[in-house]
Amino acid sequence: MQVQKTIKFKVGELGKRKQGRLDFVLNNGLSATKEFLRLALENKTTSNIKLHRLGYFEIVKKYNLPACIVHQARNKAREVYKSWKTNKFRLREEIKLPKLKSLRVRFDNVIFQLIETDNKKYPYFVSFLCERGRSGKQDNRIYVPIIANSEWQKEYIFGLISKKYKKGSADLVKKGEDYFVHIVIGKEIYIPQLNSSFNPIGIDCGINNLAVVNVSGKPKFFSGGEVLWKKQNYGRIKSILQNKKATKKLRQICKKEKNFVDNINHQISSWVIREAKKVINPVIVLEDLKYIRETTKVRKKQRYAHNSWAFKQLQNTIRYKAYWEEIPVIFIDSRYTSQICPKCLSVNKRQKHNYKCSYCGYQANSDFIASINIQKRFLEAISFPENSTHKSAERDDLLMFNNSPKICELNLRVSPPKPKAEAEDYNSVKVLGIQNTNIL
Numbered sequence: 001m002q003v004q005k006t007i008k009f010k011v012g013e014l015g016k017r018k019q020g021r022l023d024f025v026l027n028n029g030l031s032a033t034k035e036f037l038r039l040a041l042e043n044k045t046t047s048n049i050k051l052h053r054l055g056y057f058e059i060v061k062k063y064n065l066p067a068c069i070v071h072q073a074r075n076k077a078r079e080v081y082k083s084w085k086t087n088k089f090r091l092r093e094e095i096k097l098p099k100l101k102s103l104r105v106r107f108d109n110v111i112f113q114l115i116e117t118d119n120k121k122y123p124y125f126v127s128f129l130c131e132r133g134r135s136g137k138q139d140n141r142i143y144v145p146i147i148a149n150s151e152w153q154k155e156y157i158f159g160l161i162s163k164k165y166k167k168g169s170a171d172l173v174k175k176g177e178d179y180f181v182h183i184v185i186g187k188e189i190y191i192p193q194l195n196s197s198f199n200p201i202g203i204d205c206g207i208n209n210l211a212v213v214n215v216s217g218k219p220k221f222f223s224g225g226e227v228l229w230k231k232q233n234y235g236r237i238k239s240i241l242q243n244k245k246a247t248k249k250l251r252q253i254c255k256k257e258k259n260f261v262d263n264i265n266h267q268i269s270s271w272v273i274r275e276a277k278k279v280i281n282p283v284i285v286l287e288d289l290k291y292i293r294e295t296t297k298v299r300k301k302q303r304y305a306h307n308s309w310a311f312k313q314l315q316n317t318i319r320y321k322a323y324w325e326e327i328p329v330i331f332i333d334s335r336y337t338s339q340i341c342p343k344c345l346s347v348n349k350r351q352k353h354n355y356k357c358s359y360c361g362y363q364a365n366s367d368f369i370a371s372i373n374i375q376k377r378f379l380e381a382i383s384f385p386e387n388s389t390h391k392s393a394e395r396d397d398l399l400m401f402n403n404s405p406k407i408c409e410l411n412l413r414v415s416p417p418k419p420k421a422e423a424e425d426y427n428s429v430k431v432l433g434i435q436n437t438n439i440l
C-alpha cells in the first residue's frame with residue numbers, strides 16, 4: 001500500500017527578478033481563480049466543462065499563465081463555489097461567498113521538478129512553469145532554491161532523487177514576504193506479519209494522562225493537566241461566542257484549538273515512533289475505541305474535555321506515522337485493562353490514580369497498569385489466536401492513506417481474560433462510575 005506525506009520547504013534568497021516572476025504567477029493565479037469564481041456565480045454553474053467554455057481562453061490570454069495553472073484555478077473556483085452553494089446555513093445566516101486571499105498555486109508532478117545542483121549554498125532547486133511562452137514557444141520555467149537544513153528534510157530529498165519516494169504535486173505558497181514549497185511525497189510500504197517475536201508497545205489513552213506509553217517495561221507519561229485546563233477554557237469561550245453569534249471570532253478560536261490539539265498529538269506520536277524504532281520487531285498496541293467509552297471514567301467537569309479530546313486523531317496520527325516506518329499497529333479490546341493486576345490477574349478497584357492489588361500487594365499508577373495490560377493483550381492474541389477475531393480492517397477514517405484500495409491491517413480483537421474475582425466485582429465496577437459517554 002502507499003502512504004503520503006507533505007513536506008514543507010522554505011524558499012531560499014531570491015533576486016528581485018525571480019521574486020517578481022513568483023509574484024506574477026501567484027497573483028495572476030489568484031486573479032484567475034477569482035475570475036472563474038465570478039463566472040460560476042453569474043452563471044450558477046458547478047460544471048467544470050461549462051466553466052472551461054465560459055472563460056478558459058480569455059483567462060489564459062489575459063493573465064498569460066500556462067494551461068496547467070489555469071486548470072487548477074478553474075478547479076479551485078468550482079470547489080469553492082460548490083461548497084458555498086451546498087452549505088445548508090447559507091441563506092439563513094447570510095453567509096457570503098468566501099473572499100479568496102491565499103497566494104497558493106499547485107503544480108502537478110509532471111510539471112514540477114526537483115533538481116540537485118553543485119551550488120554550495122543551495123544544493124537543491126525546484127522548477128516549475130510560470131509564464132506562457134510566446135506564440136508557439138514552450139512555457140517558461142523558473143528555478144527556485146529551497147532550504148533543506150534539517151536531517152529529515154534531506155532524507156526526503158535524497159529519497160525523492162533516488163526514487164525511493166514517489167513525487168507527488170507541489171504547492172507554491174506565499175506567506176507575508178516569504179515563499180514556501182509544499183511537496184507531496186509517496187512511499188510504498190510493507191507491513192510485516194505479526195508473530196510472537198514482536199515486542200509490543202502498549203499505549204493507554206486518557207484524560208489525566210493523555211497517553212501512557214509502555215516501552216520495554218518503562219512507562220512514559222504524557223500528562224493531560226494543561227490540556228484539560230486549556231480545553232475547558234476554549235469550551236467556555238466557544239459557548240460565549242456561540243451565544244453572541246460571533247462566527248468570525250468563533251472560527252478563529254476553533255482554529256486555535258485545533259492547532260493546539262494537533263501540536264500535542266504530533267509531539268506524542270513522534271515520541272512513540274522514535275522509541276519504537278529503537279525496539280527490535282516493534283508492534284504498537286492501541287485500544288479499540290469501541291471500548292474506550294466503557295473503560296474511561298469521567299468526572300462531570302472533565303466531560304467537555306473528554307468529549308472533545310481527539311483520541312481518535314491521536315491514534316490515527318500514531319498509526320499513520322508508524323506505517324510510514326513500516327511498524328505494525330493493532331487494536332485490542334481494552335475493557336478492564338485498568339483493573340486487572342498484571343502480577344496475579346485479580347480484579348481491583350482503582351483509587352483515583354493509584355492502583356493497589358488487594359491480593360498480592362502490587363502497587364502502581366493505574367494508567368501505567370492499563371498500558372501493561374494493553375501490551376499483554378497483544379501477547380495473548382498471538383499465543384491464543386482462537387480467542388481473537390482477525391479482521392482485515394478497511395477503515396474509512398484512514399484519510400491520510402490515499403490510493404490504498406486495501407489496508408491489510410491485522411486488527412486483533414481479544415476478549416478480556418476471565419478475572420479470578422467473582423461476578424460481584426463487575427457490578428461494583430459499574431457503581432464505580434463507568435459511564436457511557438460519547439467521546440468522539
Ligand SMILES: [Zn+2]
Pocket residue numbers: 341342343344345346357358359360361362
Ligand atoms: Zn495482584
